[in-house]
Amino acid sequence: MKKVSIYTDGSSLGNPGPGGYCAILEYEAGGKLHRKTVSGGEAHTTNNRMELKAVIEGLSALKEGCIVDIITDSKYVADAINSWLHGWIKKDFKDVKNPDLWVEYIKAAKPHRVSAHWVRGHNGHPQNEECDLIAKSEAQKF
Numbered sequence: 001m002k003k004v005s006i007y008t009d010g011s012s013l014g015n016p017g018p019g020g021y022c023a024i025l026e027y028e029a030g031g032k033l034h035r036k037t038v039s040g041g042e043a044h045t046t047n048n049r050m051e052l053k054a055v056i057e058g059l060s061a062l063k064e065g066c067i068v069d070i071i072t073d074s075k076y077v078a079d080a081i082n083s084w085l086h087g088w089i090k091k092d093f094k095d096v097k098n099p100d101l102w103v104e105y106i107k108a109a110k111p112h113r114v115s116a117h118w119v120r121g122h123n124g125h126p127q128n129e130e131c132d133l134i135a136k137s138e139a140q141k142f
Contacts, residue, residue, distance in 0.1 A: 007023065024131055062111075070116040
Protein backbone atom coordinates (compact mmCIF):
# COMPACT_ATOMS: atom_id res chain seq x y z
CA MET A 1 0.00 0.00 0.00
CA LYS A 2 1.11 3.52 -0.80
CA LYS A 3 1.97 5.70 2.24
CA VAL A 4 0.33 9.12 2.18
CA SER A 5 0.52 12.06 4.57
CA ILE A 6 -2.56 14.27 4.74
CA TYR A 7 -2.08 17.62 6.47
CA THR A 8 -5.38 19.22 7.47
CA ASP A 9 -6.84 22.33 9.01
CA GLY A 10 -10.25 23.88 9.45
CA SER A 11 -11.34 27.40 10.25
CA SER A 12 -14.51 29.23 11.14
CA LEU A 13 -14.95 32.98 11.40
CA GLY A 14 -17.23 32.90 14.41
CA ASN A 15 -18.16 29.58 15.93
CA PRO A 16 -20.60 29.07 14.31
CA GLY A 17 -19.99 31.21 11.27
CA PRO A 18 -18.55 30.96 7.78
CA GLY A 19 -15.94 28.22 7.61
CA GLY A 20 -13.27 26.71 5.43
CA TYR A 21 -11.11 23.62 5.31
CA CYS A 22 -7.95 22.47 3.58
CA ALA A 23 -6.16 19.15 3.13
CA ILE A 24 -2.72 18.78 1.58
CA LEU A 25 -1.93 15.24 0.41
CA GLU A 26 1.71 14.25 -0.06
CA TYR A 27 3.38 11.00 -1.08
CA GLU A 28 6.66 9.95 -2.64
CA ALA A 29 6.87 7.84 -5.78
CA GLY A 30 9.80 7.38 -8.12
CA GLY A 31 11.97 9.61 -5.95
CA LYS A 32 9.58 12.52 -6.46
CA LEU A 33 7.20 14.20 -3.99
CA HIS A 34 3.63 14.29 -5.29
CA ARG A 35 1.23 16.81 -3.82
CA LYS A 36 -2.46 17.64 -4.10
CA THR A 37 -4.50 20.27 -2.26
CA VAL A 38 -8.25 20.09 -1.67
CA SER A 39 -10.24 22.84 0.00
CA GLY A 40 -13.71 24.25 0.37
CA GLY A 41 -16.08 25.80 2.85
CA GLU A 42 -19.58 26.36 4.16
CA ALA A 43 -21.56 29.49 4.94
CA HIS A 44 -22.60 28.44 8.47
CA THR A 45 -20.54 25.90 10.39
CA THR A 46 -18.17 25.35 13.31
CA ASN A 47 -14.43 24.99 13.61
CA ASN A 48 -14.66 21.32 14.61
CA ARG A 49 -16.87 20.52 11.63
CA MET A 50 -14.35 22.14 9.28
CA GLU A 51 -11.43 20.31 10.94
CA LEU A 52 -13.23 17.01 10.35
CA LYS A 53 -14.39 17.95 6.85
CA ALA A 54 -10.75 18.54 5.87
CA VAL A 55 -9.90 14.96 6.87
CA ILE A 56 -12.93 13.52 5.06
CA GLU A 57 -12.18 15.41 1.84
CA GLY A 58 -8.49 14.48 2.01
CA LEU A 59 -9.31 10.78 2.37
CA SER A 60 -11.97 11.01 -0.34
CA ALA A 61 -9.38 12.37 -2.78
CA LEU A 62 -7.37 9.13 -2.60
CA LYS A 63 -7.96 6.77 -5.53
CA GLU A 64 -6.77 3.54 -3.84
CA GLY A 65 -6.36 2.08 -0.37
CA CYS A 66 -3.37 3.65 1.40
CA ILE A 67 -1.53 3.82 4.68
CA VAL A 68 -2.51 7.31 5.77
CA ASP A 69 -1.01 9.60 8.37
CA ILE A 70 -3.38 12.45 9.18
CA ILE A 71 -1.45 15.41 10.56
CA THR A 72 -3.81 17.85 12.27
CA ASP A 73 -3.74 20.65 14.82
CA SER A 74 -7.15 19.50 16.08
CA LYS A 75 -6.95 17.45 19.29
CA TYR A 76 -10.66 16.73 18.78
CA VAL A 77 -10.02 15.04 15.43
CA ALA A 78 -6.80 13.25 16.42
CA ASP A 79 -8.19 11.91 19.71
CA ALA A 80 -11.47 10.85 18.09
CA ILE A 81 -9.73 8.92 15.30
CA ASN A 82 -7.17 7.29 17.57
CA SER A 83 -9.20 6.68 20.74
CA TRP A 84 -12.87 7.64 20.88
CA LEU A 85 -14.42 6.54 17.59
CA HIS A 86 -14.71 2.84 18.42
CA GLY A 87 -16.76 3.65 21.55
CA TRP A 88 -18.90 6.15 19.67
CA ILE A 89 -19.77 3.52 17.09
CA LYS A 90 -20.72 1.05 19.86
CA LYS A 91 -23.16 3.57 21.35
CA ASP A 92 -24.46 4.55 17.88
CA PHE A 93 -23.12 8.11 18.30
CA LYS A 94 -25.55 8.87 21.16
CA ASP A 95 -24.61 12.28 22.64
CA VAL A 96 -21.74 12.72 20.13
CA LYS A 97 -21.36 16.01 18.26
CA ASN A 98 -21.19 15.94 14.45
CA PRO A 99 -22.41 12.34 13.99
CA ASP A 100 -23.22 13.00 10.33
CA LEU A 101 -19.59 13.85 9.62
CA TRP A 102 -18.25 10.95 11.68
CA VAL A 103 -20.37 8.57 9.58
CA GLU A 104 -18.87 10.23 6.47
CA TYR A 105 -15.40 9.83 7.96
CA ILE A 106 -15.94 6.10 8.58
CA LYS A 107 -16.97 5.60 4.95
CA ALA A 108 -14.03 7.66 3.62
CA ALA A 109 -11.52 5.89 5.91
CA LYS A 110 -12.74 2.34 5.23
CA PRO A 111 -10.30 1.43 2.40
CA HIS A 112 -7.31 2.87 4.27
CA ARG A 113 -5.16 2.25 7.34
CA VAL A 114 -5.47 5.61 9.09
CA SER A 115 -3.63 7.05 12.07
CA ALA A 116 -3.84 10.63 13.28
CA HIS A 117 -1.03 12.77 14.64
CA TRP A 118 -1.55 16.04 16.48
CA VAL A 119 0.75 19.02 15.88
CA ARG A 120 0.57 22.33 17.71
CA GLY A 121 -1.16 24.92 15.52
CA HIS A 122 0.51 28.21 14.61
CA ASN A 123 3.87 26.74 15.58
CA GLY A 124 5.76 26.95 12.30
CA HIS A 125 4.83 23.55 10.82
CA PRO A 126 4.99 24.38 7.08
CA GLN A 127 2.06 22.32 5.79
CA ASN A 128 -0.09 23.17 8.81
CA GLU A 129 0.56 26.88 8.29
CA GLU A 130 -0.29 26.54 4.58
CA CYS A 131 -3.51 24.66 5.38
CA ASP A 132 -4.43 27.34 7.91
CA LEU A 133 -4.07 30.13 5.34
CA ILE A 134 -6.10 28.25 2.72
CA ALA A 135 -8.85 27.29 5.20
CA LYS A 136 -9.19 30.92 6.34
CA SER A 137 -9.26 32.08 2.71
CA GLU A 138 -12.08 29.62 1.98
CA ALA A 139 -14.06 30.88 5.01
CA GLN A 140 -13.67 34.48 3.85
CA LYS A 141 -15.48 33.67 0.59
CA PHE A 142 -18.81 33.65 2.43
